[in-house]
Amino acid sequence: MSNRREFLISTMAGAVLLPELELAGARRLAEPRAVGLIGVGRQGRQIIQELQQIEGARVAALCDTSPSRLASALERAPGAEGFTDYQALLDRRKDVESVIVATPTHLHRRIVEDCLQAGRHVYCEAPLAHTLEDARGIAAAAQTAEAGKRVFHAGFQGRSNPVYQLARDFFRSGSVRDLVSLYAQYHRKTSWRFPAAEPGTAQAANWRLDPAVTLGLAGEIGAQQFDVFTWYRGRMPISVSGRGAIRLHADGRTVPDTIHTTLTWGDGVSLDYEATLANSFGGQYEVFHGTNAAIKLAWSHGWMFKEADAPTQGWEVYATRQQFHTDEGIILIADATKLAAQGALKQGVGLPYSSLYYALGDFLKSVTEGTPVACSAADGFRATALGILANEAVVNSSRVEIPAGL
Amino acid sequence: MGTRFELLVQDEEPGRFRAAAEAAIEEIDACHRRLTRFEPNGLIGHLRRSSAAVPLDSDTWALFQDAVSVWRDSGGAFDLTAPTGHMESILLDPTTRTIRLADRALPLDFGAIAKGHALDLAARVLRDAGVTSAFLHGGTSSAFGLGAPPESPGWDVALGPEAGAPVITLCNTALSVSAVWPGNPHPTIDPRSATLVQGPRRVAVVGPSARLADAWSTAILVLGQRPPALGPEWRVVIPQFPGPGH
Numbered sequence: 229m230s231n232r233r234e235f236l237i238s239t240m241a242g243a244v245l246l247p248e249l250e251l252a253g254a255r256r257l258a259e260p261r262a263v264g265l266i267g268v269g270r271q272g273r274q275i276i277q278e279l280q281q282i283e284g285a286r287v288a289a290l291c292d293t294s295p296s297r298l299a300s301a302l303e304r305a306p307g308a309e310g311f312t313d314y315q316a317l318l319d320r321r322k323d324v325e326s327v328i329v330a331t332p333t334h335l336h337r338r339i340v341e342d343c344l345q346a347g348r349h350v351y352c353e354a355p356l357a358h359t360l361e362d363a364r365g366i367a368a369a370a371q372t373a374e375a376g377k378r379v380f381h382a383g384f385q386g387r388s389n390p391v392y393q394l395a396r397d398f399f400r401s402g403s404v405r406d407l408v409s410l411y412a413q414y415h416r417k418t419s420w421r422f423p424a425a426e427p428g429t430a431q432a433a434n435w436r437l438d439p440a441v442t443l444g445l446a447g448e449i450g451a452q453q454f455d456v457f458t459w460y461r462g463r464m465p466i467s468v469s470g471r472g473a474i475r476l477h478a479d480g481r482t483v484p485d486t487i488h489t490t491l492t493w494g495d496g497v498s499l500d501y502e503a504t505l506a507n508s509f510g511g512q513y514e515v516f517h518g519t520n521a522a523i524k525l526a527w528s529h530g531w532m533f534k535e536a537d538a539p540t541q542g543w544e545v546y547a548t549r550q551q552f553h554t555d556e557g558i559i560l561i562a563d564a565t566k567l568a569a570q571g572a573l574k575q576g577v578g579l580p581y582s583s584l585y586y587a588l589g590d591f592l593k594s595v596t597e598g599t600p601v602a603c604s605a606a607d608g609f610r611a612t613a614l615g616i617l618a619n620e621a622v623v624n625s626s627r628v629e630i631p632a633g634l
Numbered sequence: 635m636g637t638r639f640e641l642l643v644q645d646e647e648p649g650r651f652r653a654a655a656e657a658a659i660e661e662i663d664a665c666h667r668r669l670t671r672f673e674p675n676g677l678i679g680h681l682r683r684s685s686a687a688v689p690l691d692s693d694t695w696a697l698f699q700d701a702v703s704v705w706r707d708s709g710g711a712f713d714l715t716a717p718t719g720h721m722e723s724i725l726l727d728p729t730t731r732t733i734r735l736a737d738r739a740l741p742l743d744f745g746a747i748a749k750g751h752a753l754d755l756a757a758r759v760l761r762d763a764g765v766t767s768a769f770l771h772g773g774t775s776s777a778f779g780l781g782a783p784p785e786s787p788g789w790d791v792a793l794g795p796e797a798g799a800p801v802i803t804l805c806n807t808a809l810s811v812s813a814v815w816p817g818n819p820h821p822t823i824d825p826r827s828a829t830l831v832q833g834p835r836r837v838a839v840v841g842p843s844a845r846l847a848d849a850w851s852t853a854i855l856v857l858g859q860r861p862p863a864l865g866p867e868w869r870v871v872i873p874q875f876p877g878p879g880h
Contacts, residue, residue, distance in 0.1 A: 270660075276691075277668075277691070280688070280689050280691075281680050281684075281688075283684070283686055296762070303691065303692040303693070304691035304692065304693075305691070306689055306690075306691075306692075306730070306731040418656055419652050419653055419656055421652065421653035421656070422653055422657065423653045423654045423657055423759075423762070423763035423764075424763075434653075479649055528675070578674055579674065579675065580674040580675055580679060580683070581674075581675050582675055585675075
């Protein structure tokens with residue numbers, strides 16, 4: 229990333245949105261790597277598909293306790309070896325140096341610790357754990373491993389997303405000016421139930437609806453989105469309040485299908501977050517409202533909405549715009565320099581890959597090239613803790629103080 | 635796939651198969667995102683950007699295998715690169731189960747097979763979850779009958795809105811309908827000659843796989859008749875076209 233001075237010079241020249249943004253293109257590993265995956269449920273299958281798009285990454289080993297899930301995942305990964313016990317994978321496949329852990333959240337800790345103990349590089353899906361104690365345990369094991377030149381990458385994906393990185397540079401260079409408020413939502417219409425792979429495993433398959441282990445919408449989904457705000461702002465909120473209800477899925481569950489949380493920072497700025505499984509309008513996005521502009525981020529896309537009295541920057545003249553009822557958004561395009569040079573800015577609207585792809589690509593890049601991880605154990609711990617505390621606030625309809633040293 | 639998919643799942647106890655039906659819809663959605671030309675994070679975009687051969691999962695591999703078989707058995711009347719007719723530029727390597735495009739600018743389009751493919755995958759999700767009776771369709775032109783409704787030999791589908799339209803009964807079989815008529819906003823192109831298929835003409839194909847039925851209904855629409863290479867497990871109906879307004 230260029231320094232701020234270069235950035236300003238480039239933008240004043242009017243030709244580019246951001247120089248040197250190289251991340252929107254395909255990821256290629258400097259040398260081929262065998263990758264193992266523990267947990268091949270829905271998220272695991274998505275991970276397989278993304279890994280297959282990273283040149284040089286080879287899905288070499290898969291592990292799941294469910295034989296039918298494992299069989300179906302092996303169909304998707306030609307050449308991979310299947311295991312029902314992750315210890316066997318670690319013992320028998322010494323060539324698999326990099327392991328991705330995508331089991332249910334509450335099962336992460338032991339697996340991550342054992343993988344790190346066995347000398348593997350680990351990518352752990354977010355949230356890291358369902359309790360602060362487990363999250364601390366993972367972070368401690370990861371920090372020991374990091375000292376031993378092993379990579380630990382937490383799966384908070386916003387940090388690897390090229391559009392989010394681009395928008396963060398705008399945010400941190402003051403494009404929105406003073407923050408007014410923050411908003412984010414996750415709207416989907418779905419039961420959050422999953423069909424059991426084998427008879428008698430319905431409860432295990434539906435761990436998200438088990439109050440003993442789930443972090444609910446706030447922790448399982450919200451934590452990913454909260455992390456975007458703490459990463460942009462560079463600091464943690466001081467409190468979180470929440471409430472939840474069952475608005476649609478009155479099927480015997482106790483875990484709310486609709487939640488509201490408010491995260492408040494020390495400077496008085498607050499984030500209102502809403503998540504529901506009862507309505508899909510608007511989908512998933514995050515918004516920063518500032519006195520000069522708003523930034524809206526929707527994972528594959530990002531926009532900036534300028535206030536009429538905000539100063540116009542040279543590059544805006546060339547930018548691609550999109551109308552939303554009465555608002556006009558400037559589309560934030562990753563890799564804009566190269567695209568503009570080719571007269572192909574419009575083709576950069578929307579990322580060519582998913583956030584998960586970029587996050588996995590960053591992990592493997594850190595493994596092969598030793599680059600710093602996009603989301604460290606400490607980052608992952610803080611983001612996970614925020615999800616845990618937000619869920620606690622929702623479950624108890626209460627306000628929870630966030631410890632300063634977190 | 636630019637169309638509406640609907641699933642009807644027979645369920646003795648309400649809500650029992652909701653998760654299965656949602657998983658099936660998710661499979662269709664994933665299929666759409668993977669195969670559409672309009673999704674940058676899809677297979678077509680990835681093949682265009684990739685200089686190396688791309689490994690395929692077993693389902694997508696089967697999709698290409700079926701596409702190649704229909705292309706071959708129809709003498710090129712079905713072609714994933716229609717209208718240019720360059721199917722031979724899709725290079726499949728069975729030993730590594732990988733694909734590469736000889737020409738990365740090839741106009742790849744799964745429009746004539748993706749709906750059937752999605753239905754086959756969705757039906758498998760339902761079956762795996764224990765569903766024994768369901769009806770699935772995509773845009774009313776591709777359909778799959780999983781099992782049969784209670785006390786019935788199968789799911790009855792009429793091949794058109796007019797009275798007396800032929801009725802097909804589906805039980806663990808798929809149906810695909812293709813048609814051309816004057817003024818059709820989505821004309822069908824004969825990839826062998828790059829000319830428009832002249833209508834009005836309607837073709838219905840019934841058989842064991844929705845994916846193959848989908849591809850064959852397009853191929854037979856182009857050919858105008860049942861090809862000799864089509865196996866006996868397939869039924870082809872070429873109903874008279876009632877014309878618009880019926």
